[in-house]
Amino acid sequence: MSELLLSCVSAGYRARPVLRDFTCGPIPAGGLTALVGPNAAGKSTLLRAIAGLVPARGSIRFDGRELIGLAPRERTRLLAFMPQALPQDTGLTVIEALLGAWRALPDGAVLYDEAALLQRVGQILDRLGLVELGMAPLQSLSGGQRQMVALAQAIIRDPPLLLLDEPTSALDLRRQFEVMALLRDLAREGRSVVVVLHDLALAARWADHLLVMHQGQAHSDGGAEAVLTPVMLRQVYGVEARIEPASSGERLLLIDGISSSGR
Amino acid sequence: MSLQVSQGAATVLGAYRSSLRRRRLLLALLGVIAVAAFLLDVAVGPSAMSFAEALRALFDPDSATPLARTVVWQARLPPAVMAVLVGMALAAAGAEMQTILNNPLASPFTLGVSSAAACGAALAIVLGLAIPGLSPRWAVSANAFLFAFGAVGLLQLVIRWRGAGVEALVLLGIALVFTFNAVVALIQFVASQDALQQLVFWTLGSLGRTQWDGIAIVAVVLAVVIPFSWRAAWRMTVLRLGEERARGLGVDVGGLRFWALARISLLAAAAVAMVGTIGFIGLVAPHVARLLLGEDHRFLLPGSLLCGAAIMSLAAMASEMLVRGAVLPLGIVTALVGLPVFILLILGGKRRG
Numbered sequence: 354m355s356e357l358l359l360s361c362v363s364a365g366y367r368a369r370p371v372l373r374d375f376t377c378g379p380i381p382a383g384g385l386t387a388l389v390g391p392n393a394a395g396k397s398t399l400l401r402a403i404a405g406l407v408p409a410r411g412s413i414r415f416d417g418r419e420l421i422g423l424a425p426r427e428r429t430r431l432l433a434f435m436p437q438a439l440p441q442d443t444g445l446t447v448i449e450a451l452l453g454a455w456r457a458l459p460d461g462a463v464l465y466d467e468a469a470l471l472q473r474v475g476q477i478l479d480r481l482g483l484v485e486l487g488m489a490p491l492q493s494l495s496g497g498q499r500q501m502v503a504l505a506q507a508i509i510r511d512p513p514l515l516l517l518d519e520p521t522s523a524l525d526l527r528r529q530f531e532v533m534a535l536l537r538d539l540a541r542e543g544r545s546v547v548v549v550l551h552d553l554a555l556a557a558r559w560a561d562h563l564l565v566m567h568q569g570q571a572h573s574d575g576g577a578e579a580v581l582t583p584v585m586l587r588q589v590y591g592v593e594a595r596i597e598p599a600s601s602g603e604r605l606l607l608i609d610g611i612s613s614s615g616r
Numbered sequence: 617m618s619l620q621v622s623q624g625a626a627t628v629l630g631a632y633r634s635s636l637r638r639r640r641l642l643l644a645l646l647g648v649i650a651v652a653a654f655l656l657d658v659a660v661g662p663s664a665m666s667f668a669e670a671l672r673a674l675f676d677p678d679s680a681t682p683l684a685r686t687v688v689w690q691a692r693l694p695p696a697v698m699a700v701l702v703g704m705a706l707a708a709a710g711a712e713m714q715t716i717l718n719n720p721l722a723s724p725f726t727l728g729v730s731s732a733a734a735c736g737a738a739l740a741i742v743l744g745l746a747i748p749g750l751s752p753r754w755a756v757s758a759n760a761f762l763f764a765f766g767a768v769g770l771l772q773l774v775i776r777w778r779g780a781g782v783e784a785l786v787l788l789g790i791a792l793v794f795t796f797n798a799v800v801a802l803i804q805f806v807a808s809q810d811a812l813q814q815l816v817f818w819t820l821g822s823l824g825r826t827q828w829d830g831i832a833i834v835a836v837v838l839a840v841v842i843p844f845s846w847r848a849a850w851r852m853t854v855l856r857l858g859e860e861r862a863r864g865l866g867v868d869v870g871g872l873r874f875w876a877l878a879r880i881s882l883l884a885a886a887a888v889a890m891v892g893t894i895g896f897i898g899l900v901a902p903h904v905a906r907l908l909l910g911e912d913h914r915f916l917l918p919g920s921l922l923c924g925a926a927i928m929s930l931a932a933m934a935s936e937m938l939v940r941g942a943v944l945p946l947g948i949v950t951a952l953v954g955l956p957v958f959i960l961l962i963l964g965g966k967r968r969g
Contacts, residue, residue: 367779404864406860406863406864425866425868426866428866429865429866433864433865433866434863434864434865435864436858436860436861436864438858438860438861440857440858440861441718441856441857441858443856443857443911444906444910444911445853445856445857445910445911445912446632446910448628448629448632449853449910449911449912450854450857453850453853453854453857453865453912454854454865456850456853456854457850457851457853457854457862457865457866457867458865458866459866471629471632471633472621472629474629475621475622475625475626475628475629476620476621476625478621478625478628479621479622479624479625484622484624484625484628485624485628487625487628487629487631487632488628488631488632488635491857503861506857506861506865507864
């Protein structure tokens with residue numbers, strides 16, 4: 354199965370390098386990987402570097418191929434990136450937005466005929482519970498609904514690598530649950546799914562693999578039990594916290610205060 | 617892959633298919649309106665000729681009187697054809713400009729095309745500066761075209777060089793407008809009475825100077841540019857969702873914007889070089905098309921072309937009829953008609969938002 358391998362990745366913006374020689378363990382396929390860490394840790398920049406939206410140096414390998422320097426056409430076949438910002442006000446309908454997500458590919462006009470593509474759109478609408486909104490213009494949708502459309506756009510082409518920047522930030526509790534379950538299903542079907550999450554409880558509940566980022570570096574990675582520890586929370590987030598087992602077997606994260614020796 | 621969908625999804629996909637049919641029908645209707653407006657423009661004019669007589673001279677020249685033939689074919693047809701072509705060019709340029717600047721109030725002239733063209737024209741008219749070896753008949757148009765096309769080209773270079781975004785593009789465009797306006801004012805200041813009058817008439821925008829070779833130039837520019845606009849239609853549609861999202865979906869936004877601006881500047885420069893500054897068509901026509909057809913560029917683009925042609929033909933007709941015995945400069949008419957429409961669009965947009 355195809356792993357995502359990151360080594361010595363440096364990336365950032367004109368006057369502000371964010372990642373400096375970022376290296377971490379292999380990010381496995383067939384599982385859901387949560388990218389967590391405090392604000393400005395470089396989570397979004399890492400996703401954008403993998404997606405080729407910020408210039409990067411070093412090595413980013415996926416499925417045996419080097420992504421840095423790969424032609425955009427090749428890259429879009431391998432991955433889809435969902436930015437944190439919600440789709441802006443536009444009169445485009447949900448169906449048009451989904452068709453566009455396919456047709457905007459360099460070879461998107463040839464891969465599917467219109468009828469088959471519309472069936473695929475219908476399938477995605479079904480899978481994300483967006484059927485009722487198919488003909489609604491995006492400007493009439495709520496933030497959460499727009500986020501669902503953005504997710505639909507990312508998964509419609511079914512690429513082997515999905516990069517999602519806070520896909521649940523605008524969603525209510527039920528939708529969060531549905532989306533995380535869907536993402537885990539997509540991962541279990543063999544895809545690599547990397548998700549930036551702010552909510553550690555959500556990450557602990559759903560992710561097979563956590564990657565903790567701190568100041569542009571990988572702090573630790575592994576399963577939730579190994580990674581989510583009071584020590585990590587103190588070092589990375591600067592809080593005093595306990596991890597307590599709940600009656601259901603889940604692990605609860607309790608924040609007691611701000612650590613004095615913190616960041 | 618199994619492609620079974622639920623009953624509900626099948627229904628909404630059916631609704632989408634019927635919206636496609638409805639929009640194709642609307643496009644056909646717009647086409648009919650554009651043709652009708654063109655025929656009206658040809659048939660109506662200052663000389664005392666009946667409507668039927670004019671149409672007969674157009675469709676069956678042999679049966680018409682020599683006078684009618686001459687009036688229709690030599691006096692009325694060239695400006696009427698130019699009106700259609702310029703309307704299409706400005707509307708298509710406006711539609712693409714509104715998308716790449718992500719601003720529904722943008723027009724082909726937002727980044728200084730018309731000011732640059734006026735500056736080029738002023739250099740030719742007042743100071744007699746022109747491209748050596750060119751027939752004097754073309755000196756003004758050639759200057760206007762070069763300046764208009766070159767101004768946007770300059771912007772493009774700066775944007776590419778600095779890797780700057782839309783905001784910088786718009787601000788630099790505005791700076792360009794002011795710079796060229798100042799230069800034009802300076803030239804006007806030193807111009808002779810006669811040259812000043814010529815320059816003012818040029819900037820007002822008029823179809824009166826139309827000749828068939830000018831028509832051919834605009835037609836060729838349209839024929840070359842529009843297929844590229846069509847090829848970019850889906851990428852432009854996706855850009856409507858926001859730049860970051862389009863990039864996330866694999867659209868090379870920088871390249872898309874670069875080539876769109878190249879198309880816009882070619883279309884707008886060709887139009888402005890032939891007929892002077894004719895405002896509001898490039899703003900209003902895409903707006904009307906968007907209201908009727910939505911933002912999918914597969915429909916917005918042809919819709920804008922047809923709306924531009926129709927509105928321009930009607931404005932050309934109005935410019936001949938508003939004042940009996942005189943033809944008002946077309947730029948004045950489109951501005952007078954366009955301004956209230958523009959204000960309504962802004963206020964309407966505020967209410968919707």
